[in-house]
Amino acid sequence: MARPTLKDVADRVGVSAKTVSNVVNGTGWVTDELRERVQVALLEVGYRPNAAARQLRSGRSGMIALAVPELSQPYFAELAASLVREAQGRMITVLVNQTDGLADVERKISEGIGATAVDGIILSPLALSAGDLEGRRDSTPLVLLGEHIGTSTFPHVTVDNTAAAKAATQHLLSIGCRRIAAIGAQEHGPNETALLRLAGYRAALEEAGIPVDESLILPVDGFHRADGARAARTILSAGLEPDGIFAFNDLLALGAMHTLSTANVRVPDDVAVIGFDDIEEGQYSTPTLSSVSPHTAELVATAIDLLLAQPPAPGMHTVGFTIAHRASTKGPAQ
Amino acid sequence: MARPTLKDVADRVGVSAKTVSNVVNGTGWVTDELRERVQVALLEVGYRPNAAARQLRSGRSGMIALAVPELSQPYFAELAASLVREAQGRMITVLVNQTDGLADVERKISEGIGATAVDGIILSPLALSAGDLEGRRDSTPLVLLGEHIGTSTFPHVTVDNTAAAKAATQHLLSIGCRRIAAIGAQEHGPNETALLRLAGYRAALEEAGIPVDESLILPVDGFHRADGARAARTILSAGLEPDGIFAFNDLLALGAMHTLSTANVRVPDDVAVIGFDDIEEGQYSTPTLSSVSPHTAELVATAIDLLLAQPPAPGMHTVGFTIAHRASTKGPAQ
DNA sequence: CGTGAGTCGTTCAACGTTGAACGAGAGGAC
């Protein structure tokens, strides 16, 4: 038994298909009495609109696409969860893609998700450069997340990475840290986030009159736990002996803390640690992890607003952040 | 400038739209020479098929829906990541929904995602009962994940929860544990998973000739870190003094370990801990967490196979698991 | 009483695609 169409309902009530369409969408003029009869019929046959036909005719799909590097990373999972929740509240469906941080996948996605037409694309790029977006010939609205890609002509939403990184570093300074290591510099690939957070780190130290010790800036290949663990091993084996660590995201921080723990280095007694992203996991690690907490709900709401904004509002849109104070930075000074 | 259609390409080459369609889809008969000319034109105008029209005509959307309770939970995030990856490999797009574990949301999703027609729905139910699915009048293929809902007429894919829970408990027994607590029993709501894992726990103890101490079975409200932390506080305050803990998922285990750690109870020296799901986080916790590791890649591949299977293959399909041995169960006996 | 405005519903065409049915020509078999 095929799915009932507008015509089926219309025949049942004895009106035109268009009138049923009007009832369904609340458009046009229909008397209350007729509207009610139609609504009864709609329920009786269990009518559900055909999304394809609706989209073909109206041009709108009611779907937006989200593309993140890896959904398995807690930050992106929490971001996706937040976005899906916000979208569901607006009767929008979210379609999820993974880019693995590969530039060509990111470009392909910015050009439209294969054959699937969506009303907008929210892309959290990792490797994409401004040039990749110049040649874009797809007209689907695009909003970028979390990165400032050159002089992009697309709207993008991000936390002020430099200010947040500076605040995190200042928090370490405020509890008495003086030799602060930074984990997360990226030498390969144009990872804007890493650059901006590094800038914030430098700014805080300079402002405090502390010379930057370049050996305390540790590069990583990626932003995973394993990379943080590796960086911490470098810290230990090189005998750098920092009294504070600012990791550019929570996974790096957690990986580092794991290494420190197995090496019997105490956190925060021997070295304080602060991360970035404030993922839920940090509230249950041992010790609990201090972190920069971006206002994710605001971020996703802004992203959707911008995506649907008419006319488009290009430029950078910044959302707020707070510093979550937890056990990993309850320093000797406190 | 509107998106180019088949007709635009056809006019350019001087053939019919249908022929271009044939080239795009590899259907029908086209000479190599003409095919090449069409393909050149396709690239020149940057043709991309209109998904809505294609779906309207063919009935297929190339999309499947995944519905999980919460995407922010690492297990579901990793599951979603795995599914999206597998689907992308098959040229399928995944659309993600969150149910918050609410029965009526789950039912609504099983009835089709709002207006959006998808080729299939993969649902990981929490509160749904068999009865909820009986009255289903949507014909979209449905595959259930991770739960055995009564005598369901739908295919479902799951790890053998009872066998896996039994294996986890036996692992604790094998390292010398004799007073093993279980965290994760659910008194409210028909959480099949909790029941099955509890059954496995009981079976392992009985088989080992150890009487089940009901006070060691701790109920939880949910499967989050906070619930595990709370259960561990109960263990401590009630003076239960177990020498092993089997938590019904990793989050419960991590929450419990956090509580134990702050109470200076050593893991695994004082009490060994094993979880379930083998989320990545467990490899970096302090100590690292032993866990039941379901074969997720196999799970999602099977789910998609079943979803697209013609004819449908109802019944339970089981995937394998292994026990990941880590520091949290390096017991005194070893 | 004519004109305009508001109300209620209809018909028509089109969105872009593809299955079905139908030529038209070339070649081979009888």
Added chain:
DNA sequence: GTCCTCTCGTTCAACGTTGAACGACTCACG
């Protein structure tokens, strides 16, 4: 020469929906 088959491409209609345009009818106003 006729019939059949195979190749290559066309035309036609339809998927279910909704914007635009259009009647018909009622009411108020000058």
